[in-house]
Amino acid sequence: MAKTNPGRFFEDYTVGETIHHAVPRTVSGGERALYHALYPARHALYSSDEFARSCGLPASPLDDLAAFHVVFGKTVPDISLNALANLGYAEGRWLKPVYPGDTIHSTSEVIGLKQNSNGKSGVVWVRTKGRNQRAEVVLDYVRWVMVRKRDFDAPAPEVVIPDLAPALAASDLTIPDGLNFTNYDFTLAGEAHRWGDYEVGEKIDHVDGVTVEEAEHMMATRLWQNTAKVHFDIGSRPDGRRLIYGGHVISMARTLSFNGLANAQIIAGLNGGTHANPCYSGDTIKAWSEVLDRAETSAPGVGALRLRLVATKGGEAFTLKGEDGKYLPHVMLDLDYWALIPL
Template identity: 80%
Template sequence: MTKTNAGRFFEDYAVGDVIHHAVPRTISGGERALYHALYPARHALYSSDEFARNCGLPAAPIDDLAAFHIVFGKTVPDISLNAVANLGYAEGRFTQPVYPGDTLRSVSRVIGVKQNSNGKTGVVWVRTQGLNQRDEIVLEYVRWVMVRKNNLDAPAPETVIPDLAQSVAASDLAIPDGMTFEDYDFALAGESHRWGDYQIGEQIDHVDGVTIEEAEHMMATRLWQNTAKVHFDATFRPDGQRLIYGGHVISVARALSFNGLANAQMIAGLNAGAHANPCFSGDTIKAWSEVLDKAETSAPGVGAIRLRLVATKGAPFELKGGDGKYNPDVLLDLDYWALMPV
């Protein structure tokens, strides 16, 4: 009897399947320290307990994307161990902060499947929830992945493509209990730009860049307990290159966005996302943002700003060609809501 896990293949998924992912994880300050060592992350709300308390929170949460990576990583052995690529995200909501001492686990439901025309791969859609030790949802999102078939003779399943919202409505964003930006300290945050200073359609070049290193990527991916073969096994791809985990690119780009968006403190919603082109060790990532929308919230002094965050190896503000396809230098196109002082 085989005791090892080869992972699920496309023919192993069925719409309605509920998957309880293994290995809950208790969060410590170590996650924050390692996250800030791996990425140039400097947002004050995640760096200082005193700053967070001044904003109405009991302490500094861990970075939203660190919580996302932890929840995401638990799903990999069951969802994307045999994936060709992680294709996109939708309907993401960060419903409450995660603090050191919280224990996170992940649960996913299969909501869509579609075999590709080559008969060798298919796309699987899942809705994943991250829950804490009190069974409270701390974040949820939909993602879809392209997964290999193991048995090429397995019949194609009935195609089910979920109807996903174009974006999370501003009214559905969760504001942490007690959050207030009424006494926000702009000097300690690092920039003076507030919600009212940004205009819809405005584009921001974040200027700085980070060259991706193989060792840092693999350390980060192990930190999130992401076991996808394409990130570690150089024999798994025909070109012999390890594919950089897409979440690593997201975190690099988000950290780079501090320069120009230092006060976009907390991610509240993930509207859409695409890993437009693969990223490999040696690539230098730069980032730019575009303001897509703004909304008021019910929390004192807190506004919501919707941003497009683009990670690129090329020039800023270049996204797609005349054919509507992403330019080859574009690595990430991420659409998200953040909370910012008004």
């Protein structure tokens, strides 16, 4: 009797089922140190307990994207082990900060299925929730992936495509308990720009670039216990190349955005995201941002910016799509998110 798990294929999913993902993860200061070494993240709220306390939090939380990677990594063996591509994200909300010592586990509900016309794969939509040891939801998001079929002759399921919001309203965002930016120290944060200094439509070239290396990518992917074959096994792709984990690109682009958005401290919402083109070892990631919207919040001194974050490998800054509406070949990531920033 086989003891090993080959992972799920497209025909193994049913709309409405809930999948409880294995191996909860207790996070520590080690995750923060390694996250900062890999990217290297510099936002002050996630670097200093004292800075976080001055902003009304009990201590410095784990970076929002590090929390995302932990929750996401738990889902891979059940959702995307046999995926051909991770296609997009929507309706993501960070609901509770994750602190060192918290234990995180994940569940996913299948909310949509659609077989591709070639009959060899299909798209699976899931809503994933990450919870802490108190059963509090810390993160809630939707993603969809293209998954191989095991049996090409298996009948296609009824098509169910979820109705997803194109973007979260600012009122949908959850502000961490106690957050207060009225005494915010701009000198320690690294830049003087506040909420009122940004205009809708403004674009920011983050200037710097980082060349991705195979070793650091594989270390990061292992850190998040992401077991997707395409990231490790050169035999899993026809071109014999390991695909860089899309979350690695997200974190690198977010880190690069510090230069120009150092005070966009907290990621509160994920409106949408597309991994437009693959990233491989040797590619140099650069980033630019566009301000899409602004809103005030109920928390003292706290505003919200809706930002488009674009990661590229070469190409001219601020270029995104061609005349045909398709992403240009140098665009790797198009991410739409809400960030909290001092007023």
